[in-house]
Amino acid sequence: MKKNFLIYLLLSFFLLTMGGCGTTNKEAQQNADGQKLNVVVSFDAIRAITEAVGGDHVNVQNIIPSGSEPHNFEPTAQNLATLQNAKLFIYNGFSLEQSWLDKSLSTVSDKIDKKELTVVEASKGATPLQLDEKADNGTSLPDPHIWLSIEGGELEAENIKNALIQVDPANKDDYEKNYQNLKNDMDQLKQEYAAKFANSKRKDFVTGHAAFGYLARDFGLQQNSVSDALLSGEPSAKKLKELTDYCKENHVTTIFVEDMVSPKVSETLANEVNAKAVKIYTLEDIPDGMDYIAVLKYDLDKIYESLN
Structure with missing residues (x-):
């Protein structure tokens, strides 16, 4: 979905007058005293990694609110106001934020020009998986879900x-x-899961959303999914028929349902092939009481269980 660029020009003026609304008075005082570094990130997975690396020295805020699906997100003026107080803005890259990134950064171009705001692409230097989906110009799109890979997560953590x-x-x-x-x-x-997956009875798993390609690449696994990586539309009847046949022929016992995606189709598939539907996390919204490592371990546990 595209917004009129005029909206973003108007936001520039709005944000200059609203600069402090994304930060509490306490946080603003801490930053003024040098106790905290104001960091803005695009969404929850980047926040989790940044908080792990930044520790007590950072105050991290999202542009995409927790619980919001990042693939088709369009920021509001209030979402973007957090950039006015930030010293560092970190985004994932691999086209995840492409629908709004450049237009949003144009609202703080003066801060960037004055080197008052540093902008960092967390996935810089990684080799992307290429999707079947195409951009408007016909080029292949990268799979953005690198944060779900241990190797990819380590690279993003180093960049951060x-x-x-x-x-x-x-x-x-x-x-x-x-x-x-x-x-x-x-x-x-x-190391733990490389050993486990090496001895798994099978090497393939089925998800509702094709978000686990990098994780599968880490461990030599195969991901099969109902919906594509960009959630770009409802799956076709042909796609569902092929996946149903695949599950039956290969005796698939688990269909993973992602926390940020409607479970309806995946649960219907699970019922059709006599499998169980199991929740798995994409880290686009961090569950309460869990951190980045805990979610990765949970996902790896569930995938391993489904293969044995």
Whole structure:
């Protein structure tokens, strides 16, 4: 969906007058005292990684509110107001934010030009998986879900660590330490589940939303899905028939239902093939009481269970 660019020009004026509405008085005072670094991120997964690396030195806010589906999101003036107080803005990349990123950054172009706001693409340097879906110009689109991969998550964490050090060099040692702790935890997960998946009875799993391609690549697995990676429309009858036949022929016992996607089609498929529907998380909305590592481990556990 496209907005009239005039709206974004008007937002520029609005945000200049509304600059503080995205931050509480307490947070504003902390930043004024140098106690917290104001960081704005595009959505929850990037927030979780940034908080893990930034620790006590950062105050992190989302543009896309928790609980909102990021694929088709269009920010409001209130969402964008948080950028006015930020020193660092981190987005995922791989086209996830393409519908609004450039237009939104144009509202704070003066801060960027004055180097008062640093903008970082968390996925920079990664090799994207290419989707069957095409952009308007006919080129292939990258799969944006790199944060669900352990290897991809480590790369994003390193990019975020480097950005935090660039903006806040006084706390470099803490950022390095926090990053290394996170990387160690992720390396342990990778080693544990590489061994488990190597001995799995099967190597394929079925999801409602094709969000787990990078995770599958990490461990040599195959993902089959009802909906495409960009949630770009309802699955066709032909697609559903092929997937139903696949599940029956391969005795699939679990259909994963993502937390941010309507479960209706996946649950219908599960009933059709006599499988159980199991919730899995895309980290587009972090469950209460869980952090980035806990969600990754939960997902890996459920996928492993489905293969045995």
